[in-house]
Amino acid sequence: MAFYLPELPYALDALEPYVSxxxxxxxxxxxxxxxxxxxxxxxxxxxxxxxxxxxxxxxxxxxxxxxxxxxxxxxxxxSGFHPEPKKVPDGELKRAIDQAFGSMETLMEEFTRASATLFGSGWAWLVRTKEGGLDIVQESNAGNPLRRGLQPLLTCDVWEHAYYLDYQNRRPDYIASFWKLVDWSAVEKRFAG
Amino acid sequence: MSVRNNGRGYYNHNLFWPILSPDGGGEPEGELLDAINRDYSSFGDFNSEFSRAAANRFGSGWAWLIRKEDGLLTVTFTSNQDNPMMDIAGVKGFPLLGLDVWEHAYYLKYQNRRPEYPEAFWNLVHRNEVARRFSK
The missing domain is CATH 1.10.287.990 (Fe,Mn superoxide dismutase (SOD) domain)
Incomplete structure (x- = not known):
């Protein structure tokens, strides 16, 4: 079957100033x-x-x-971004985060570290494990956690093309901006789905 | 892992900068040209193969011209900051020429047009430096 580029769920300038x-x-x-x-x-x-x-x-x-x-x-x-995102999760997802990481702050710290330390091109992921818990994993290049039976809930693209025009070598600044755009209602839907 | 990444990144960049020159470009001479003509049908052929490796390989890494243990020259690619002298390299050898194809090397100037970057690189290659490495 032929694949198509899906429409962006917002305008090209809707994520400014965080993503130009x-x-x-x-x-x-x-x-x-x-x-x-x-x-x-x-x-x-x-x-x-x-x-x-x-x-x-x-x-x-x-x-x-x-x-x-x-x-x-x-x-x-x-599709994990929104110009006016839901800033914190609640309900089942919140409970799962507290159980796996202790707090949202710890989840964000660990996910930030995974995004910042991935060497080369790739992706950091928040996933649901086969046992139903949550985990954070790194994948190189095109890697995708589905391949090893993990359900993706959120991802941060750390290929340099994702941030080089806006942040050059300042990957940590890009990750800080990433958090401003993450829409936890989208993550909740994935978790429930 | 971090030592491997940063150590090799340092080595690779130290190799890379002296290869570039504002007065670069053109064909090499002497034994280096003879070796290229022996292992590729022409200098242009070698250029095309090297450019293809730099443009098409997936993800961050380096394209290389190396001399293998048997003395033959070949074009190869390593991921991230790996280097053809490492034991884990798929094809091992001594690097004569390397091109950084991490996106940071070309994104500000060429963005997604990666194939234009190795083409521009050929105008900068300092052939004396490559010949010096070949004579080692």
Whole structure:
């Protein structure tokens, strides 16, 4: 099946000043689009020609996996933001966070550390484990936790293209801005789903 | 891991800066050119293969021209700050030329247009420095 670039759930300048319009023009308009285009070319004539994205992430290798996972990862990353986000989780998700990390502050500290220390290109993830608990994991390059049976709840893209135009080498400043945009109602929906 | 990352990052960048020159570019001469012509059909062929490795490999890393233990030259790629002299390198050898293709190396100037970056690199390569490394 042909894949399409999903619409951004907000305007290109809606995340300013934390993520600039210019960054989104490249990150969403060029990089995300290129992964979609590459994936559509690569699946032709393969056993994955009719597969959905999750199957490609779980089973494909090489360029097919890289481009399929990057399509999924970016859609997931962008849809975790909102210009007027819900700033703290509550309900079941809040209880799970308190149980796994003790507090929201600790979760944010650990997730920030995972994002800041990931060497090279990749993604930091908050995930639900097979046992139902929460955990924070790092994945290199196109890595996606679905591949090892973990359910993604939130991700931070630490490929340099995600922040270099706005923050250059100041990755910690980018992560601080990331937290200003995370919409906990989106994370709650993923947790409930 | 952190020692590996920072130590190799230091080595790789120390190799990288002297290779670049505002008066760079052009074909190498002498034994280096002979070796390139022996292992690639032409200098242009070698350029294309190196540019392709730099442009197409996925994620952060370095494209290299290396001399393998058997003396032959080849183009290779290592992830992140790894280096072809490391035991874990897929193809091992002594680096003659390296190009940093972490996004930080080109993003401010070329953004997502990664293939334009190795093309520009060829105008900066200081062939005497590469020849000096070849003669080691």
């Amino acid at each position: 319009r210019r960054t989104l023009e490249f990150h969403y308009g060029k990089h995300h689009q290129a992964y979609v285009n590459n994936l559509n070319k690569l699946i032709e004539g393969t056993p994955f020609a009719q597969a959905d994205l999750e199957t490609i992430i779980r089973e494909a290798e090489g360029g097919l996996f890289n481009n399929g996972a990057q399509v999924w990862n970016h859609t997931f990353y962008f």
